Amino acid sequence: MIEITDVSKNFGGRTVVRDLTLQVPEGKIFGFLGPNGAGKSTTIKMITGILPLDSGSIVINGTDITTDPLKAKRHFGYVPDKSDAFLRLKGREYLNFIADIYGVPEDQRNDRITYYTEQLDINEALEDQLHTYSHGMRQKAVLCGVLLHQPDVWILDEPLTGLDPKSAYTLKKLMREQADAGKTIFFSSHVLEVVEQLCDEVAIIDKGELRFQGEMHELKEEFREGKTLESLFLELTGDA
Template sequence: MIKIDHVSKSYDGGATSAVRDLSLEIKSGEIFGLLGPNGAGKSTLLNMLAGVLAPSSGTIELDGVNVTTDPLAAKRNLCYVSDSPDHLLRLKGHEFLRFIADVYEVPDAVRGPRIEELAREYGMEGELDNQIQSYSHGMRQKMMIMGALLPDPAVWILDEPMTGLDPKASWLLKQSMRRHADAGKTVLFSTHVLDVAEKVVDRVGVIAHGELLFVGTVDEMREHFKSNGSLEEMFLELTSEDSPFAQGAEPGTDPAGEKDGDAADQEAK
């Protein structure tokens, strides 16, 4: 479970806000998609969840562990795939995976078969003896995904994970995400590829200008906007400049300014 409570992130002494008073709870056993245009605050939020950035205010908990006050324990519960796969490029593929296994204390009896299985699934068997810097972008992305899957963490956080993947690898990743959630664990991924989210997620959150504008299932989003259109059409309505939400209406309200049922219930709690 991921619990985000009134989290903000600002820069330049508070002059620039990347994330604004964001609260969200992501359940164990679900795939949650974070949707938003480039610059919406998605990567900033995920970096705070992973402990790469510290929030300016608010708290974040992963399975009950506070990311700020107990960072090592929190990080043992998660694996993070950033929006760039260009990490530890001088390591060979097998060296990178063994390094990840060491960090997460994956037993020797488990890591070997698991690495072989992942390399076979993602078509990387013949590449593990090569340096990561020799890989294509898509191959590097596969390696980062394999590293995140290897420890089988309770929380899996992925930032634009489909970027650069071929269709087979994208399909495999979606299957891995589903299996992870079905095992009672948590998957959070960001994307601006709306068709991907529509086919994979249990719930979605839409973020723009650092604010969370909507949380719910795709069907709930359709009902909320009385639309039978695609997720893309609803997303564009949510994030367009002339939307009442983008113009500063309080998240969780309708255009008339009245809170919807979920927002009112959360506030009452």
């Protein structure tokens, strides 16, 4: 579970996130939506400890990201929107490095590296350096790294960007499997059709403030009145 309570963040005198309160439950795929500049990426960077909070608190599976960041970070796996770190490492070196950070035993890591790289179809590129990978292949490598320590919480920022249709399908299947196993999937995306298809619950923010949080069926009740998810999103973010 992710608990965000009264969180705010300012940059250069401008409030980017204002008094945001969210509870992201276990066992669900939670969609986090908003237009460009709404504060989505800033929120995600605060959840993951990349950016400090100006006020409020964020607790991940009972551990505060500010007061005990190392313990909190062991609970989650994070897929950023840009996979451009450690580019001089070979694919296998990168995955072993991530496994070392999380203390994954050698026998388990080898089995998981084999399984997930075959699932995402990058097993034949593991001896190549990451800088030779396409954006989509780097994204797959990061996804494999996230899965190695079997985190209870997934934090995914536009994870489908650059993935081919087969890999996108595999990722969506893995997300559903993890949610069904009781884990927390926090998923940010601009692709409303994927959100409608995949998510159990959604939150919509605009200008740093929460506009809606609820289960997909609550949004779908609005669809019966002739509204699409796209039109409802535009209405809630003031762009209709």
